[in-house]
Amino acid sequence: MEASFLQTLLFLAVGISVIVVLTARFRVHAFFALLISCFIVGLGVQLSVSEIITATKDGFGNVMKSLGLIIVLGTALGVILEHTGSTQVMASYILRKVGVKRAPLAMNITGFIVGLPIFCDSGYIVLNGLNQSLARRTGIPVVIMATSLATGLYSVHCLIPPHPGAAAAAGIIGVDFGTLILVGGCIAIPASAVGYLWAKFAGKKSAVATAEVAAATENPDQPSVLKSFLPVIIPILLIALRSFSDKYVDSKFWKECLVVGDPVIALSIGVLLALNGKRGWTKEKLGSLLQDAAEKAGGILVIIGAGGAFGAVLAATNIGGHLSGSLDLGSLGILFPFLLTALLKTAQGSSTVAIITSASIIAPLMPSLMMDKGNGPLFCVLSMGAGSMMVSHANDAYFWVIARFSGLEMKEMLRVYTVASILMGLTAFLVTWLVWIAF
Template identity: 35%
Template structure:
């Protein structure tokens, strides 16, 4: 089956080409362990930015593994450049669309329409759906900032406990962030592992649904008993302003959100039904379903559907585009540096040594992928760093896997990257401060939620693995 995502190759040698190890296996493993430990220490204790930490760790790994300094730099920059050439474009397009959706009021329209039609019993389920829909095109931090006022206003209007509204919404948002492209972590893993984006997207949604249900509406009543806090006295004047603002319609906004998803899934289906067809319909679907094209079309459609629906002129739309790109510079650099680190692991032969060790063990590759990502997540606090580092370590394993299993490998890594958010995670502090929680209360609500998503996601991946 032809791969859905036509990104530039991330490997200096082709993925299936043998790599001559730069040093004995023991030295290579030692170099990898030291490199990862340095990254963890720099991010966690020194508080150095993950971009610089990954860069230093990658170059140190290369040198300790027997590469020359210039060779390590070349390997790192090759990986950085090829990653940015593929994943970076998608992240930029996703950021533009997310900003347009937020500023136009389209996200508000989705929220208000669904909440107004929900009963008290159905409200937590609706809030989980809202978190998932808004989380589909938006980065976690952007979606969180957007949804916090919604959570507070809905809790105040409905009279329900804050956690009963907040937990399902955050579950939908977090699950999409960790499991479903076009978020940076899943995209980077898809690119590094050579996964089929359409299959990964479809499997990601399947895995995310039970994870959201377990960590959201089912956990919310328990979280509300554990963390009984009042609704913060914020956004008291926002409701009237939000309802008076001109916004695109619900149908138009939902169509705009689902457009790239439908295009990419159509291409995945076409690749399965007619993988070698050169028919005109297949060529057209292949073109429209290419991730860059699908997201570009979503952005262009958003200019008209969302921009005009909100009454924006051309200058306002251009300003939104410009404003959306600045905040993602750090994310782009982290993802690029992760690609560089992965390339060093491959070019030194470390990845092959790890793959051989795993192949000779009885541990499931999916459980291993989850465990590696979870350990890095707990140590660094970053889901994105955990995803791209784990993908780099496990990339050599893909030579023996078919596309559905590679997609599941991506999702196992994504599930592990969400495990045990605690005090070294910026998201932990955002949740704490926004909702006025203590550290123990944040651990009993947000941290447990993340663990539930992570473990349920792994269970979903393992179940799917029985059928592919």
């Protein structure tokens, strides 16, 4: 017997609450929180244990099939860029072009570019030494420098692959990676800019912090500017070119040539280019780096897989049919994914968990939201990405990475960075909505 709408809604709320409480209050790994919620929701709506297990396995496996290689390769690219010093080279180059007087802008741009292949927390840790050094040299308050860098990294982390939240949502909803990178990147630019502008405005009255972190030192073994940028730029161009070709080019030969734009191949090329940034690799060092990348990717993949499993269980409950028959979701449209993701992000802290959970809930509701045709799935994912930016506060690990590495107090972080995350999310959604109604 199928569960009623009220029963389904009740256990969905219970399942989401369990995820929030276990991850935010008890610090349980998101994989286990999502897995537990699969059984709570499934049993609550009268699915049998065998049905729940089957849906969980299918959902987990489908996500691994579509995203596994991409996440591993994207993580490896980020780890190698950190090790070779390419991130420092990119930061120094941008600083020279923008000027020391505009150091916050330089760090914001650096964060945006470095954040394309590198997760925001790793990128912040890598660039923190340079950021602190610039704060000392220029006399600019550390909170301005820290927030400028953090928002540049954060804007792309929430909106585009290969970052796990956006990548998982694209896989669950069914969105082309190349198109998402292109459009998401364009929407991330104003979001990043708003974060930078707020940092400058809100940080003016802050005292200049005396940083204790050593300045980044020049390393003669660092790669050239060209070698540093190529591993980031080439994969993005290849993926974007292939996406454009699929939509507007009919030549079979040209499409065969652009197989290199497949995200797996493009990221593999990026990894090889990144390895070229350093000479004299030893098998021990290379093996250690790749093992580190695989271990980092493994932690991300189990969360994404569990998110896919949770989505499969939700699909088995026919929640889409219940909600579409009871609520006028069409009137909410693109606003619903944004509000749901923002609520989950604020409650439990992780942008990745928030967007994966939201995508799992929203996938069966796409027809009811009237976003299942044309560019609807793309803008649905972008709306969720905007929601996953807000609100970053004390339950967000990235919040504490910024605070601890920059030596900022909680009050300063909430006043400047947390408000910046709200403004970024609202800006990203507004731009997404404007583009949505225009097309």
